[in-house]
Amino acid sequence: MTTELGKAKQARRSLEKVRRRLLNPTIQALDASAVDLGHAIDCMKELEKVCAAGREWPPGWRRTLELEITGLRQELKAVSVLAAGAGKFMEGWARLISSPVDDGPVNYTNRGVPAEVVPINSKRLVVHG
Numbered sequence: 001m002t003t004e005l006g007k008a009k010q011a012r013r014s015l016e017k018v019r020r021r022l023l024n025p026t027i028q029a030l031d032a033s034a035v036d037l038g039h040a041i042d043c044m045k046e047l048e049k050v051c052a053a054g055r056e057w058p059p060g061w062r063r064t065l066e067l068e069i070t071g072l073r074q075e076l077k078a079v080s081v082l083a084a085g086a087g088k089f090m091e092g093w094a095r096l097i098s099s100p101v102d103d104g105p106v107n108y109t110n111r112g113v114p115a116e117v118v119p120i121n122s123k124r125l126v127v128h129g
Contacts (some may be wrong), residue, residue: 004047004050004051004065007043007050008065008068008072010043011040011043012040012075014040014043015072016075017033017036018033018036018037018040019075021033022082022085025089025090027090037079044072047069
């Protein structure tokens, strides 16, 4: 019986670590979270196998496990929301720092007005300025 409770607690602790990391959505935080997410998944798979076996547990112990699983669900929901937010943040950041492919070179004069577009010939290098 303690194995099931232990697996639920381990999974919840792993998800808690991921949740704290995702409060600062960096690439490093996402990368560092992969190991903890894998550990939480493994614990939940083992817990699912045991619970699916239909084993009878004492009422007090069953309630303790239910409370732990409720905490696990809350952590999982928070991690899911934060991971989606981190993905949207990274997507927006990528849009800000990249330029569209079909933008041509910027051709402005020293007075700040657009100049004539110079065709690009890949066989020779032309520098204006």
